[in-house]
Amino acid sequence: MSDLTLRRSILDELEFLPHIDAAAIGVAIENGVVILTGHVGTYAEKIATERAVKRVKGVRAVAEELKVRATTAVGFGDEVTASRCLDLLRWNTVVPDEQIQVKVQQGWVTLEGNVEWQYQKEAAQNAIQKLDGVVGLNNLLVITPKADAQDIKRLIEEALGRSSDLDLTKIRVSADGNQVKLEGTVHRWLERKAVEHAAWAVPGVKNVENHLLIT
Secondary structure, rough: EEEEEHHHHHHHHHHOOOOOOHHEEEEEEEEEEEEEEEEEEHHHHHHHHHHHHOOOOOOOOOOEEEEEOOOOOOOOOOHHHHHHHHHHHHHHHOOOOOHHEEEEEOOOOEEEEOOOHHHHHHHHHHHHHHOOOOOEEEEOOOEEOOOOOHHHHHHHHHHHHOOOOOOOOHEEEEEOOOOEEEEEEOOOOOHHHHHHHHHHHOOOOOOOOOOOEEE
């Protein structure tokens, strides 16, 4: 696929989605890397734009340089944002909010603390990134499993084997204690993310290095 065709496909995808203002987003391709520039109204729109671009066939790498121009009311400051973040975490039943600290500085939210599972870390981030007034998010939550799995590598491979969409002959899983490394090739970003999610779902996993390449 030529760069021109790929760029047109990306623009068509962004224009198709009603929750993304495609007119304010620039798309360029340089040395096979898709570069996104311009601005969006919320941090959630920024994340949605990046995910939409990664879904387009032919995209192998993305450099995201989008800026968030929050359209918040006068007087809507960091103190209010921090309070609303704490409320969102407290209302989320899968997030151990008592183990999470929130810091907000000029609209940038930083999450610190410990959680037991990757899905809890992702749930905390998903709750915060939709909040109006947030211009960026640093998720520094640390995965601290309560117990180690007996055979992490085997459990991950079995989980991947239950998916009909993945070619296991091209995926290599290695585990050193609770540290997991994924290598090999997949065809799409969605497949790459699915393999990573399968690894994180295994009890005892503390860190996943995803080195899967998209071909």
